[in-house]
Amino acid sequence: MEEAAQYSLVEDGAGGTRLVLSGQLVLAVIGPFERALGAIPGPLAVIDLAAVEDIDTVGAWMVCRIARQHQCDITGAKPAAERLLAAVRGFDPSSDIGPEIRPVWERVPVAVGKQVFAARSGIAGVVGFFGQILLGAASLLRHPLRFPLKALVHQMELVGVSALPIIGLMSFLIGIVIAQQGSVQLEQFGAEALTVNLVGRITLRELGVLMTAIMVAGRSGSAFAAQLGTMKLTEEIDAMRTIGISPIEVLVIPRILAATFMMVLLGFYSSVVAMVGGAVVGDVALGIPFWTFLARIQEVVPTYDLWVGLIKAPVFGLIVALAGCYNGLQVRGNSEEVGRRTTMAVVSAIFAVIVLDAFFAVFFTEIGWA
Amino acid sequence: MTGHIHSPDEPPVIVIEGLANRFGSFVVHEDLDLTVRRGEILGVVGGSGSGKSVLMRSIIGLQRPAAGRIDVLGRTITGVDLDSGIGVRRRWGVLFQGGALFSTLTVGENVEVALRKYYPDLSPELRAEIARYKVLLTGLPESAVAKYPSELSGGMKKRAGLARALALDPELLFLDEPTAGLDPIGAANFDRLTRDLKETLGLTVFLITHDLDTLYEICDRVAVIAEKRIIAVGTIPELIATGHPWIEEYFNGPRGRAAHAAHMRGEK
Incomplete structure (x- = not known):
């Protein structure tokens, strides 16, 4: 030493x-x-x-x-x-190495102003993105041979088929929880038998599709944002444009179609598996035989509950895919931005899905599908 | 021994014997030997994928070699946990290819990190002062000290990375392609900075590069990696005299000749 x-x-x-x-x-x-x-x-x-x-x-x-x-x-x-x-x-003595810190009365208005301008350009960007997708869809309709069928099938597999195990498990557990917790509450009114109505209606109308949308946002919305963001960084998207291939046509439209379509199937699948979970609880804990539980669901759940779920599902799928693709294509600069945009894609997708779900709930009740 | 004039008979700074590196069945290095003398700038060249960066990573302990022995600054580092406090890490500095600056810290704070870790007894003011003059020492303007890496250009990032490598007044400096991605003026300035710092601070420099101008202008010796080992070490005329076809092509290709001509003009 x-x-x-x-x-x-x-x-x-x-x-x-x-x-x-x-x-x-x-x-x-x-x-x-x-x-x-x-x-x-x-x-x-x-x-x-x-x-x-x-x-x-x-x-x-x-x-x-x-x-x-x-x-x-x-x-x-x-x-x-x-x-x-x-x-x-020669160097003057200063211990000033931290970032420049402005006083609060300057920082707050600056931050607010930045947010406002970001929101403004964000809205303009989303509208522009919609326009691009419509144009891309129109040009694909005019030239159906250009349709990226292979990419669509591949995305459908990624978004739909490979999500089956995790969504199945999640839905099964949700069905179990609803049946078990619901029965405990309903027991107090001596209405245990209504557990069937509870499980059947809530999974078909609300939870099946909503939870699936959240899961798809986490699995596929984030993947869309990260993939497109990385392609943006490595200039792959610029290379496509230079060759004359529209990234909207080959990257965005297959993802949006895949997510929209697969959301319908996944939402239905999720509801069914959740009802099976509820039926298992009914069999084990409530003394309602498994097949009786399922048969009762057919009697107590109106058909329009199924339509409520199936109408919401493609809308949620569309929202999730749009948020993922839009944020992915907004990536600029460095890898940090990919992470930021991926987070933003998932958060904004889930938020929009939940807000829309509230609107749907009011809407369907108003038209008499209560 | 900082700031001393070095004589050639001092013990070498890095001694590598029989180094082997493998990734699965892919052999990167086999029976590689290399000695780096105190006070020299050793350039390391080789084709893309020849294992230059892997060699550097082995020396600084980021890559565990499959076989062989590496001594750095008189300590054997192979088979040793560098975290166990043999104290060799604080005697070297590393500049990674992209600068590898911590993006959540300002340039000055980046330099401060190592000081904070190894010398917690420094007063905060002195520590910040040290960090600041290190940044200025690499030729960055005062305004760059409190900036975040994302606000800097590529060349400035390299300088900031160099300042961080110099944070602990190291004896040994590792530079991984310091001039890659810089414009010719920026690259020449960075070469000059490397040489000036080496002379002022008495550094030994291990420099990986593809830049022929760098090799001609500032390297005392050049080591060539090919065929999984170091095939030759020496001054550029000595290397060319070996007559090895790869070396021949490297230095006598059009770019090599242009760099040589530029160097000769500079000498006059």
């Missing part, structure tokens, strides 16, 4: 004080040394480095710092030390 730096104060004949430094003047020992030097009384006439064995830029900086503080000269520096002193002497 390095030998610590030392200092001594020597009175010279002319009435000034000479600071004599010795030993190792390097980063490893500078911490305690700085505190010791801070306490020395002024004024100093000269700093003598003749006895310094080793010095690095930090040591040189320290020497310059004392020299500046006491306005004194430096003598006895060896060539190596002299070189280091010359290298660091």
Whole structure:
């Protein structure tokens, strides 16, 4: 380990004080040394480095710092030390390295203003994106041979088929929870038998589609944003445009169609599996035989409950895919942006889905599908 | 030993013996030997995918070699956990290809990270002062100190990365393609900066590069990686004299000749 730096104060004949430094003047020992030097009384006439064995830029900086503080000269520096002193002497002493921080009364309006302008350009961007998709769809209708069928099938597999296990498991568990918790509450009114109505109606009308939409947003919406965002960063999308291929046609439209269509199937599948979960609870805990439970559902659930779910599903799928693709194509600059946009895609998709679901609930009740 | 003039008989800074690196069945290095002398700038060249970066990663402990022995600054680092405090990490600095700056910290704070970790007894003001002059030492303007990496250009990021590599006053500096992606003026300036810092601070520099101008202008010796090992080390005339076909093509190709001609003009 390095030998610590030392200092001594020597009175010279002319009435000034000479600071004599010795030993190792390097980063490893500078911490305690700085505190010791801070306490020395002024004024100093000269700093003598003749006895310094080793010095690095930090040591040189320290020497310059004392020299500046006491306005004194430096003598006895060896060539190596002299070189280091010359290298660091010119820089003005400041410990200002943090980001620039503005006062609150400036920061808040600036942040608000930025948000407002971002919202404005965001709305313009979404409208523009819709327009691009409509144009792309129109041109595909005119040239049906260009339709990216392969990409569509591939996306349908990714969004739909490979989501079956996780959505099935989730729905089964939700069915179980609803049946079990619902029966505990209904028991208090002696209405355990109504558990069948509860499970059947809530899964078909609300939860099946809603939970599936949230799952698809997390699985596929995020994947869309990350894929397109990365393609944007690696200039793949620019390359497509240069060749004359529309990224909207080959990337966005297959994803949107796949998500919209598969959402209908997944939503229905989810509702069915949830009802099976409820029926299992009915069989095990409530004494309603499995097949009786399912047969009762047919009697107590009106057909329009199925339509409510099936009408909402494609809308949710569309929202999730639009949010994913739009945010992916908005990526600019660096990889951090991909993460930010992916998060934004999922959050805005789930938020929009839940808001729309509330509107749908009111709407369907008003038209008599209560 | 910072700031000293080095004599050639001092012990070498890096000694590599019989190094082997494999990824699965793909062999990157086999029986690779290399010695880096104190106080020199050693350029490392080789074709794309020849394992230059893997070699550097092996030396700095990011890649565990399949076989062989690596001594850095007098310590054996193969088979040793670098986190266990053998203290060699604080004696080297590394500049990664893209700068690899921490994006959530300002440039100055980036430099401060290592100081904070290894020397917690420094007063915050002195630590920040040190970080600041290190940034200025690499030729960045004062306004860059408090900026975030995303606000800097590519060349400025490299300088900021260099400042971070210099944070602990290292004896040994690793530079991975420092001039890649810089315009010729920026690249020449960076070369000059590397040489000036090496002379002022008494550094040893391990420099991976594709830039022939860098090799001619600032490298004391050049090591050539090919066929999974170092096929030759020496000054550029010595390398050309070996007559190896790859080296021949590398230095006597059109780019090599142009760099040589530029170097000769500079000498005059």
